[in-house]
Amino acid sequence: MSFVNLKQLAGELGLSSSTVSRAMRDSYEISTATRERVKAVAQQLNYQPNPYAGSLRNNVTKTIGVILPQLDNHFFSLAINGIEEVAQQNGYHVLIYLTHDSGEQEKAVSKYLTSGRVDGILLALASGTRSVGHLEKLKLMGVPIVQFDRVSDALQTATVTTDDYTSSYQATEHLIKAGCRTIAHLMVSESLSIGSRRLHGYQAALHDHQIPYDTGLVLNGRGTNEDNLGHITQLLQQRPDIDGIFASVERLALSSYQACQRMGLSIPDAIKIIGFSNMETASLLAPSLTTITQPAYAIGKEAARILFQAIIKHKPVLPTQSLELKSELIARASTARKG
């Protein structure tokens, strides 16, 4: 890989490399004539400064790292779209790392980043993460971190999340108002922030409507889709009184849908399903499925924005900068639509 460097360019121009360097950066102490000549030849020779040499020199990498569980999930794909856009606006590059929800992987990744590879980090926690020591270390070394969607309260940073509690409350209430009395909740790992927040919203709605909270109706949907499909089917068989399902994540909503279809339960007559889903088309393809859609794109953008503010101003990321964005409840069957 042969790229033309500053020295070669300077040689071509009959100038010293320092002059060329200054010309390229529009230094005021360079005559307009030479500046233009330099730029012309640079263009012609396709000169691009080596970014890593610059990083070494200036201690700035112009790169951020994004750590996420997976990408086979519509939420994170959309979030990245937002992140990448803001990064590009700020002239930044984006390194991406997938943890596959493994705490070990997350630890390994944070180790890579303990080396000045990036100027800041956007993080959606792996569900397998137990302790946040590795992230704490990064933070202590001065690497700004902003968490989004799946956050750890133990790690004191700004966070950008959805109104998980409120929208879960509303989702549950939606089912109650539609006549459901025995509502199952399919949750994700309780150690995940979204897991417990969504559970709490569900519990609160039940409580406010004088429906007793029944642990037997709560299913923990870790494991593969196959597994979950089996467990849900089992639950529905054991508890034929279930008339509503609130799924806390997309894949559980889809598994419920599938389970009900297999069992011949008609939706929404025999049973109603509401679930988080960021696949805008889900409710289009299956109008009987009511969805809660997160503002994934906006979450990505906001998280990135907060991070860049910190990076550019050389200030730490404060928990007080945290944001909670609203999700949208889409119920096509009943044509109701709330913010």
Added chain:
Amino acid sequence: MSFVNLKQLAGELGLSSSTVSRAMRDSYEISTATRERVKAVAQQLNYQPNPYAGSLRNNVTKTIGVILPQLDNHFFSLAINGIEEVAQQNGYHVLIYLTHDSGEQEKAVSKYLTSGRVDGILLALASGTRSVGHLEKLKLMGVPIVQFDRVSDALQTATVTTDDYTSSYQATEHLIKAGCRTIAHLMVSESLSIGSRRLHGYQAALHDHQIPYDTGLVLNGRGTNEDNLGHITQLLQQRPDIDGIFASVERLALSSYQACQRMGLSIPDAIKIIGFSNMETASLLAPSLTTITQPAYAIGKEAARILFQAIIKHKPVLPTQSLELKSELIARASTARKG
């Protein structure tokens, strides 16, 4: 951001930095005793070598760039999963760039990469790309490039694609065998490789079954989803004889589905729809929708694998290494399933 560097570590150990450097890289000319002592202290002090200093020195970045149109599309999300996995296996980092299908953006991005920022590039062409001069330049400078999914034949590199022609042929045939005689084709930009290949498969199937090719049945689905929805509706109104639709990409399949529903056309009785879609759940949510699913994850993995081979062996990427992977036709309504 204060990281401990080699010199500091060496000072702490009372050794020279070169000895420490060698010890860290398990050089054979270092005694086991010192090596272990060095590693112990390095661990304790949390020493991580500065990757950019190494890049500068060794002219190796341990980073690849991935350029794609968007991520709000299931195919690319899954592909990235595969790419990232292979990259991590090879100890590589992944920079991601989105072009939003703009040729200009793509040009800008390739300019960033004309600077030794990456050791290789994985590329899915933007639909807005007219000339590939910017990519040719990169290639000429010795940056290995592997194209996937949306490829340019003008750019001579290895490519990893789906069997677009064959699967389009089969999709069209599937409709014909199901009794359709007037089949609309919703295509993407003809300048895109997938656009023309899928069109040709459609044409060939019609031809082999003695059905005349009717230009009036081919709709170019650029533009927003709203636009497309309008155009499809219009087409269906103008041509009530249409009894089948073959959509060349996911969003057009969904728009057709939506259009038919709005017009009260029952699927699959009045009209049958088959379309490319990598949302494994699409046909689950809408069983009447027959889908062609690409092996997105495998495509990502294979493309990355080819690239890393070239990088590691310092050899150019040859067009002869190209791969064409099979997609899968999923028809739930009729329970037919072909490879």
Added chain:
DNA sequence: CTGTTAGCGCATTCAT
């Protein structure tokens, strides 16, 4: 087995 030295490409002092 370990230390000294030089240089990757760049930006920045300090000279002129």
Added chain:
DNA sequence: ATGAATGCGCTAACAG
């Protein structure tokens, strides 16, 4: 307005 010299952190060639 321009050039020479230095050092960012690291590795490798060259000494011992």
